[in-house]
Amino acid sequence: MFRITCKNFHLTLIIILLLPMPTLAMPAINCHCFTARSYDPTSPSAADPYFLATTQNTFFALVFNTDKKTIVIKKQQGTSSDDLWIAYWVASKSGTSPETLLRAKLENEAWKDVLTTQQLATKALGSRFSSALNAKSSPAHLAETVVDDFLVSHQLLGDVELAAMRQLGASSQELIIATVIANKTKQPARQIYLEVKNSAKTWGSLMKWANIDTKNMQREISSLLKKQPT
Secondary structure (H helix, E strand, O other): OHHHHHHHHHHHHHHHHHOOOHHHHOOOOOOOOOOOOOOOOOOOOOOHHHHHHHHHHHHHHHHOOOOHHHHHHHHHOOOOHHHHHHHHHHHHHHOOOHHHHHHHHHHOOOHHHHHHHOOOOOHHHOHHHHHHHHOOOOHHHHHHHHHHHHHHHOOOOOHHHHHHHHHOOOOHHHHHHHHHHHHHHOOOHHHHHHHHHOOOOOHHHHHHHOOOOHHHHHHHHHHHHHOOOO
């Protein structure tokens, strides 16, 4: 009886090992889970990654009139934040579906090639973006031009202030959250960013000071966008 059981066990084990591993066929998954989602004065910077991510995602969803959950899921499935900014920006300017552009990006290494295959003119995409595209800039730089173009053209940040913050090393996430806090507190976005860069404050402490609750982030950003020129 023991020999039969052992033989069956070995046979079962061999079959299992010969089966294809399902994880090998799955696309890369990026974890966007955050263990800290609220400000804790005993660990003031712990929730900063969450504040940066949720502010950007909410801003993105409102700007492009899409569902925030959709954006989060796409990131979890492996679509980069840079590619999302580019695809939705180009789609908003050209009338093309962002899904079509993202699928085309899977078959092309460069975004310039994507636009060529889709027969899209670059002139309507904004001077910043077009210049970066013609210079064969990286997706990261292209995405930055999208954020910059939007912030300046909608008068959320001035050219000088934006350029200064980028020169200091501000990421797109940091530009967006600084702009939201600046709108609420009536303080310059550059000053707010410098407080974090110089380790005087954290994004969490500034959010607390500005009385901004992430549960109301959509309302905060909607208020900001309503102030843009028509």
